[in-house]
Structure formats: C-alpha cells, structure tokens
Amino acid sequence: MKIRRRDFLKGIAASGLLVAAEQNPAQAKRARKDLPPNAVGILYDSTLCIGCKVCVYACKQANNMPAEHTKANEPMWDDPQDLSAKTLNIIKRYGVEGPKDSVAGFAFIKRHCMHCLDPACVSACPASALVKNPENGVVTYNKKACIGCRYCQVACPYNIPKFEWDSPFPEIVKCQMCAHILAKGGISACCAACPTGASLFGPVEKLRIEAKRRLSMTPGEYYDFPVANIESTEVQQHRAGGYVQHVYGERELGGSQVLYLAGVPFANLGLPDLPEDSYVALADGIQYAIYKGMVYPLVVLGGLIYIIRNREEKKE
Amino acid sequence: MQERQALGGRLLTVPFKVCAAIVLIGLFFLGKRFIFGIGSVTNLNDGYPWGIWIAYDVVVGTALACAGYSIALLVYVFNKGEYSPLVRPALMTSMFGYTLAGVSVIFDIGRYWQGYNIFLPWLSNLHSVMFEVALCIGTYILVLWMEFAPTMLEKFKADELKARLNRVIFVFIALGVLLPTMHQSSLGTMMLMAGHKLSPLWWSGFLPLLFLITAVVIGYAAVIFESLVSSIAFKRPLEMHLLSKISAFMPWMLGLYLVVRIEDVNLRGYLPLAFDGGLLGNLFLLENLLFLAALLILAYPNNRQSPRLLFIASCAMLLGGGMYRFNTYIVGFDPGTGWRYFPSVPELFITFGIIAAEVMVYLWFVKNLPVLPRLKKA
Numbered sequence: 001m002k003i004r005r006r007d008f009l010k011g012i013a014a015s016g017l018l019v020a021a022e023q024n025p026a027q028a029k030r031a032r033k034d035l036p037p038n039a040v041g042i043l044y045d046s047t048l049c050i051g052c053k054v055c056v057y058a059c060k061q062a063n064n065m066p067a068e069h070t071k072a073n074e075p076m077w078d079d080p081q082d083l084s085a086k087t088l089n090i091i092k093r094y095g096v097e098g099p100k101d102s103v104a105g106f107a108f109i110k111r112h113c114m115h116c117l118d119p120a121c122v123s124a125c126p127a128s129a130l131v132k133n134p135e136n137g138v139v140t141y142n143k144k145a146c147i148g149c150r151y152c153q154v155a156c157p158y159n160i161p162k163f164e165w166d167s168p169f170p171e172i173v174k175c176q177m178c179a180h181i182l183a184k185g186g187i188s189a190c191c192a193a194c195p196t197g198a199s200l201f202g203p204v205e206k207l208r209i210e211a212k213r214r215l216s217m218t219p220g221e222y223y224d225f226p227v228a229n230i231e232s233t234e235v236q237q238h239r240a241g242g243y244v245q246h247v248y249g250e251r252e253l254g255g256s257q258v259l260y261l262a263g264v265p266f267a268n269l270g271l272p273d274l275p276e277d278s279y280v281a282l283a284d285g286i287q288y289a290i291y292k293g294m295v296y297p298l299v300v301l302g303g304l305i306y307i308i309r310n311r312e313e314k315k316e
Numbered sequence: 317m318q319e320r321q322a323l324g325g326r327l328l329t330v331p332f333k334v335c336a337a338i339v340l341i342g343l344f345f346l347g348k349r350f351i352f353g354i355g356s357v358t359n360l361n362d363g364y365p366w367g368i369w370i371a372y373d374v375v376v377g378t379a380l381a382c383a384g385y386s387i388a389l390l391v392y393v394f395n396k397g398e399y400s401p402l403v404r405p406a407l408m409t410s411m412f413g414y415t416l417a418g419v420s421v422i423f424d425i426g427r428y429w430q431g432y433n434i435f436l437p438w439l440s441n442l443h444s445v446m447f448e449v450a451l452c453i454g455t456y457i458l459v460l461w462m463e464f465a466p467t468m469l470e471k472f473k474a475d476e477l478k479a480r481l482n483r484v485i486f487v488f489i490a491l492g493v494l495l496p497t498m499h500q501s502s503l504g505t506m507m508l509m510a511g512h513k514l515s516p517l518w519w520s521g522f523l524p525l526l527f528l529i530t531a532v533v534i535g536y537a538a539v540i541f542e543s544l545v546s547s548i549a550f551k552r553p554l555e556m557h558l559l560s561k562i563s564a565f566m567p568w569m570l571g572l573y574l575v576v577r578i579e580d581v582n583l584r585g586y587l588p589l590a591f592d593g594g595l596l597g598n599l600f601l602l603e604n605l606l607f608l609a610a611l612l613i614l615a616y617p618n619n620r621q622s623p624r625l626l627f628i629a630s631c632a633m634l635l636g637g638g639m640y641r642f643n644t645y646i647v648g649f650d651p652g653t654g655w656r657y658f659p660s661v662p663e664l665f666i667t668f669g670i671i672a673a674e675v676m677v678y679l680w681f682v683k684n685l686p687v688l689p690r691l692k693k694a
Contacts, residue, residue, distance in 0.1 A: 127433040127439045155510065169427070272512060279508060283445065287448075290501070290524065301491070308392050311392065
C-alpha cells in the first residue's frame with residue numbers, strides 16, 4: 001500500500017504546482033497583444049467637442065437604436081443619461097461649479113466601446129459571441145452565439161456591454177464601430193457626423209501619431225485639425241487647447257483602439273486610472289500555469305483512476 | 317460495503333408542506349421572469365449583472381455541495397475507509413446542490429434556449445474561464461448522478477445493472493475528485509477579470525487557491541452540519557466518532573487559508589483598508605474572525621468531542637466561507653458608476669424556492685432510498 005501511495009503522490013505532484021505557480025501570481029501573466037494589422041479606431045479630443053450630441057443621434061440612426069425617454073414629463077426627446085441597451089454612444093458633461101475665475105468649468109467626454117487590444121469581454125465570453133476581428137480589430141457581437149450569461153459585463157473594465165433586462169429574449173448591446181458601414185468601405189457614423197473633428201476615425205497607427213502631434217502643440221496657437229477621417233483631406237483650423245500630457249487608451253490595460261485626449265485629468269471625466277497589463281493577461285497566465293493546456297488535469301486524472309481502481313479491486 | 321437503510325415514515329410532514337408553499341411562490345415569479353424578462357423580477361442592472369442567483373445559488377451553493385468532494389477525497393484518495401458511512405449522504409447533498417445550481421443557471425442566463433452553444437465545438441471559447449467552469453460543473457453533475465446511481469439501483473433491485481456499473485465506477489470516482497478541484501478554483505479565477513471593479517480586499521492572484529480551500533472547508537463543514545442536524549431531526553444517534561475525527565483536519569485547512577488570505581492582502585499593502593471602519597473592511601474582518609473562531613474551537617481535541625462546539629464551529633465555517641464567496645461576487649464588487657444592487661423580493665423567493673426544493677427532495681430520498689447507515693439493534 002505504501003508504494004502505491006507514493007506512486008500516486010507522484011501523480012498528483014502536478015497539482016502541487018498549482019500552489020507553486022501561484023506563489024507569485026503577478027509573474028504569471030502572459031505577454032501583451034499587438035495591434036491587429038489593419039486596426040482602425042477613433043481619436044476623441046475632448047478639447048474640440050462642443051457637446052452638440054449629433055454623434056449620439058447619428059449613432060442611433062446608423063444602428064437602428066430606439067430613442068430613450070428618461071424624463072417622464074417630456075416624452076418627445078431622446079434623452080439618454082448614460083450608455084444603455086438603447087444607447088451605444090453618449091456624450092457626457094463633467095462640470096465643476098464655483099465662482100467665476102475659479103477652477104469652475106466643464107468638459108465633455110464621449111463614451112462607447114474602447115475596442116481593446118486584449119478585450120476582457122472576448123476572453124470572458126464562453127460561447128465566442130464576442131470576437132475581435134483579426135484584421136481591423138473591431139470587437140463585434142453575435143446574438144446567435146450569446147447565451148446571455150453577462151460575464152462580459154462583469155469583465156469589461158469600462159462597463160460598456162449592456163443587457164436588455166426587460167426583454168424575454170434579451171441581447172447584449174454594445175458599440176461595434178459601425179462594422180456594417182466599415183464593411184462597405186465607410187467610417188463610423190459618429191465620426192462622419194462630428195462637425196468639429198472631435199471624433200476622428202482612422203488607422204490606429206495614424207491616430208496615435210496625430211495624438212502625439214496635438215500633445216506637442218502650443219496652447220492658444222492655431223493649427224490644422226483633420227475632420228471625420230484622418231485619411232481625408234478635410235481640415236479645420238482650431239486653437240490648440242491645453243492638453244493633459246497623456247493619450248488615454250494608448251497603454252491602459254494593454255491599449256485600445258479608441259484613444260482620448262483631454263484638457264482635464266481623465267479621472268475627472270469618469271475614465272479610471274488603470275494599469276498597463278490587462279487583467280485578461282493575468283487571468284490567462286494563471287490559468288495556463290495551473291492547467292498547462294489540460295496536461296496537468298489529465299495527469300492527475302490518470303493518477304486518480306490508477307489508485308482508486310487498485311483500491312476497489314482489493315476490496316473485492 | 318456497509319448496510320444502509322431507507323428511513324421510511326410519512327412524507328407530508330409540516331416542514332415538507334412549508335417547503336412546497338415556498339416552491340410554489342418561487343415558481344410564480346419564475347413564470348414572470350420567463351414571460352417579461354429578468355428585469356421584471358430582479359434588481360439586477362448593467363452595473364451589477366450578477367446577483368444572488370449566481371453568488372448564492374451557484375458560487376456558495378456548489379461550495380455547500382462540496383460535501384461529496386471532501387468525503388471522496390478522504391475515503392478514496394487518502395484511503396480512510398472508516399468514513400464510508402458518510403459517503404452516501406454527502407454524495408446525495410452534492411448531487412442536489414450541483415443539480416440545482418445547474419438548474420438555477422438556466423433561470424439566470426438571458427438566452428437560455430441556446431445555452432448549449434457553449435458546448436458546440438465551433439463556438440466554445442477555450443480561453444474563457446466561464447467555459448471551463450460550465451464544462452466542469454456540467455460533467456460533474458452527470459458524474460454525481462452516476463456515483464449515486466448504485467443507491468437507486470439498490471432500491472429498484474437492479475442487481476445486474478449495479479454490478480456492471482460497479483466495474484467502471486472508479487472512473488466516475490476519479491472524475492468526482494478531479495472536476496471539483498478544477499471548477500471550484502476556477503470560480504475564483506473568474507473574478508480576476510473584474511480587476512479594479514473588485515475591492516483589493518478580495519481581488520487577488522490567489523483567488524483560485526482561496527476558492528479551492530473554501531470549497532474544501534465548506535464541504536467538511538456541510539458534512540458535519542448535515543450529520544448533526546439529520547441525526548437530531550430523525551432521532552438517530554450522533555455520528556460523533558466520525559465527526560470529531562474529520563474535524564481534526566480542519567485547523568490545518570483553516571490555518572493555511574488565514575495565512576494566505578491575510579498575508580496576501582498585507583503584501584499588496586491593503587491591510588489598512590480592513591481597519592478603516594467601512595462596510596467592506598468590517599466584512600473582511602468578520603469573514604476571517606469566523607474562520608479564526610472555528611480554528612480556535614477545533615484546535616483542541618476535547619472540543620472536537622462536543623456536539624455543541626462542533627455544531628458552532630461548522631456554522632462559523634459555513635458562514636465565513638459563504639461570506640468570502642458572496643463578498644467576492646457581490647459586496648466587494650463596485651462597477652464605480654453609481655450603480656447599486658440589493659436583491660428584490662421576487663428574486664429572493666426564486667432562490668428560497670430552490671433551497672426549499674432541495675430540502676423536499678432530500679426528505680423524499682432519505683425516507684425512500686438506502687442512504688443513511690443502518691442502525692444496529694441494541
């Protein structure tokens with residue numbers, strides 16, 4: 001019996017690695033993900049946004065989304081307060097009240113899916129209903145695959161996916177960067193509609209360069225700003241705002257294809273301060289260390305079957 | 317094999333009828349959920365997409381159902397045959413607990429009619445922790461029914477079938493040890509992805525290990541609790557000789573847990589959060605004090621001979637472990653956008669209905685199937 005037990009312990013030594021692998025969980029993370037070859041994205045510049053919300057309207061038109069009535073006494077307007085199962089894109093105003101000549105003021109922020117390079121929702125989804133296009137990197141949703149478990153909502157660090165709580169046949173709803181328009185060679189509706197170039201569509205590589213260019217501008221001077229699509233020739237002249245020297249989305253959680261520039265700290269705009277390694281990379285790394293692609297579990301199962309069968313035979 | 321007996325007796329007792337009433341109320345709200353959507357009966361929202369149906373029914377419920385796993389570890393892996401009288405009741409609680417967790421997942425997922433999508437090879441996402449959990453729990457439910465099948469075959473006198481099953485049962489027993497080890501730790505891994513939305517008092521790279529330990533601790537605590545309660549309820553002698561021996565393992569498990577849990581928070585520098593007087597800090601302290609209390613009680617061999625102290629210790633472990641899991645999934649979770657969640661009454665009644673159904677099936681099984689050990693005539 002003693003020999004058998006030793007054999008068995010050898011078999012389950014692998015599961016001891018479970019503990020060993022976790023001794024320093026921070027080192028278990030896997031490498032970051034690269035930008036897809038033809039990645040497209042959106043650069044939103046809060047200093048150029050005038051808060052007209054024409055992008056919110058254009059988004060609803062392009063994606064056949066219903067109007068939302070959050071104020072019961074004024075039912076004729078579409079007045080979403082935040083992203084919801086009816087609103088894929090929203091402009092929010094963050095303000096500081098106070099006397100004149102103080103820090104009082106306000107700034108706009110546009111919220112929708114960030115199209116992360118290492119999207120938590122895609123990794124979380126058990127049925128591959130959320131996938132990241134390997135070419136342009138757009139994260140899309142397939143209702144025919146979705147089981148409605150809502151793990152994507154738990155996993156998304158930006159709280160983007162929304163659920164149709166009041167439907168017996170609910171779907172997950174999120175910005176898909178107007179994938180249906182991109183497929184026909186067009187650009188995202190919000191960028192096409194934006195009158196000031198605050199929402200700018202284009203290849204992520206070019207958007208990153210453009211963002212860096214803006215950060216190096218002298219506040220108050222006039223510069224050319226491209227409108228709608230960075231690859232078009234249409235430009236407008238604007239005074240450069242005083243930028244916070246940070247491109248939000250360039251490195252946050254491994255980076256995203258939507259980038260933000262702003263004149264106020266991003267935390268004031270509801271964008272959390274996030275580490276550079278994604279939680280996905282950490283979770284994947286730990287899962288891999290424990291399972292080594294199902295090799296360890298099979299070894300353990302073999303050990304268990306061996307020892308339990310010997311026991312049962314001995315009994316008979 | 318030891319002799320077992322069906323208890324017999326009247327089924328329609330008062331507790332059975334009360335449970336039936338709760339199940340009916342639950343069924344009413346369940347009907348509403350399927351006709352008008354999840355939002356019509358729950359307080360779930362886009363900030364808190366998971367509520368008690370996941371946190372209690374699945375995450376805590378399957379831990380309570382780890383009784384079978386914990387006893388199987390003892391009897392089959394560590395070869396402690398003397399505990400085999402505990403195997404059948406433990407397996408049975410596991411079978412109900414896991415089956416009902418599986419059923420409540422169907423109530424919770426929005427697009428239940430295509431839930432099988434997870435298991436279609438061209439849709440399965442092998443990188444998803446949820447996929448692994450679903451596959452393991454699904455398989456484990458089948459394994460539990462196979463492990464329990466001999467009990468039912470005995471009842472129906474299907475001896476030939478039972479003999480045939482017994483020849484391959486070792487495969488199911490082995491799977492019955494492996495699968496919970498995998499998915500119980502993965503239930504912890506699952507919340508790694510919540511990242512900054514989960515309070516640093518709970519978010520940790522050690523989530524998988526801590527979830528595995530709490531599964532084992534809660535599993536043994538459930539065995540002790542169930543054995544004591546059913547002995548008293550059915551007026552049977554207490555199985556103290558076995559229970560006090562089992563509880564001798566617990567101080568080690570609890571000690572390991574507390575060292576990892578506290579030291580992990582401490583090394584990451586968040587221990588001051590525990591003492592800031594806020595709700596989360598207090599809950600963190602309470603969780604760990606409950607485990608510490610159980611540890612202190614069970615560390616003394618004399619205490620382990622006392623049914624009263626064993627009962628108190630098992631309650632402390634069930635509460636402490638249950639709270640740890642519940643807090644990881646709900647209380648410590650804050651999406652940070654002003655969302656709030658507290659379960660609604662219909663939502664609670666669906667969960668109560670599931671628990672009541674479990675009690676009803678338990679009563680029917682022990683009265684009609686040879687589950688509990690046969691008493692020797694004095």
